[in-house]
Amino acid sequence: MLTFEFQCSQNPACTQAVFDTKAYACHIKDSTADLTWANNNRYDVINLNNMDVQGTIVAQCPFATKAYSPKTGANYNICPSTDLQGASSKIIKKIASTTACAALCSSTAGCTKAVFDNVNSVCHIKDDAAMLIWVTNKKFDVIHLKVATNENKLGKWSDIIHLPIIPVAAYIVPQMPDSYRMLVFSAWGATTFGGAGGL
Numbered sequence: 001m002l003t004f005e006f007q008c009s010q011n012p013a014c015t016q017a018v019f020d021t022k023a024y025a026c027h028i029k030d031s032t033a034d035l036t037w038a039n040n041n042r043y044d045v046i047n048l049n050n051m052d053v054q055g056t057i058v059a060q061c062p063f064a065t066k067a068y069s070p071k072t073g074a075n076y077n078i079c080p081s082t083d084l085q086g087a088s089s090k091i092i093k094k095i096a097s098t099t100a101c102a103a104l105c106s107s108t109a110g111c112t113k114a115v116f117d118n119v120n121s122v123c124h125i126k127d128d129a130a131m132l133i134w135v136t137n138k139k140f141d142v143i144h145l146k147v148a149t150n151e152n153k154l155g156k157w158s159d160i161i162h163l164p165i166i167p168v169a170a171y172i173v174p175q176m177p178d179s180y181r182m183l184v185f186s187a188w189g190a191t192t193f194g195g196a197g198g199l
Contacts, residue, residue: 014028014029016028016029016035016045016046017029017045017046018043018044018045018046019043019044019045019046020042020043021042021043021044022042053136054136054137054138055135055136055137056135056136056162057133057134057135057160058082058134058135058136058159058160059134059157059158059159059160060157060159061077061079061082061142062082062136062159063079063080063081063082064080065077065078065079066078066080067146068098068099068102068143070099070102070103070106070107071103072106072107074106074145075145075146076102076105076106076143076144076145076146077143077144077146078098078099078102078141078142078143079141079142079143079144080098080141081136081137081138081140081141082134082135082136082137082140082141082142083115083134083135083136083137083139083140083142084113084115084124084126084132084133084134084142085132085133085134085135086126086127086130086131086132086133087126087127087130088115088124088125088126088127089111089125089126089127090108090124090125091122091123091124091125092104092122092123092125093120093121093122094121095116095121095122095123096121097116098116098118098141098143100123101114101115101116101123101141101143102114102116102143104123104125105123105125105143105145108125110128111125111126111128111145112128112144112145112147113126113128113132113142113143113144113145114126114142114143114144115140115141115142115143116140116141116143117139117140118139118140118141119139163184165187165189166187169184169185170182170183170184170185171183171185
């Protein structure tokens, strides 16, 4: 039997669904309807919590992360519905779950990132030396070693700012005591700068 989460994820229009645990029925809700929450133990609710299209590049997890600590004592964060595109140093088939993939990563020397393929039950131990691109993808879960950092001292990158055109010129606005604003110049076209008009 398919889970109701999977049934909803296969329907591009589905942003909300309700699963009847007694009748084993999935009710995909009309996203334009005025829906009211009700407390009833018979039903489970699924809600889309991020509207990014599949393949959107991200710099931080756009979903609620889950913490996982295998017996090795390392701490991992699991970001659902995302993938790290790029080379894998090891591919292990017939892995049962995301946490089993995280446990494999923790027992593999040098592993700080892994990806679990939920559809094919495959664990990808990622090559840290390779260029990895973090993207949204419902088929995968990203596992990464949690590293403690002092954000007050080192700062923190924001998420990627997606613009409707390719930015071709940007300027960090000087400001005392810290520069924190960026000015992005308009472009003539989707990939060119200059001209009388512009976007």
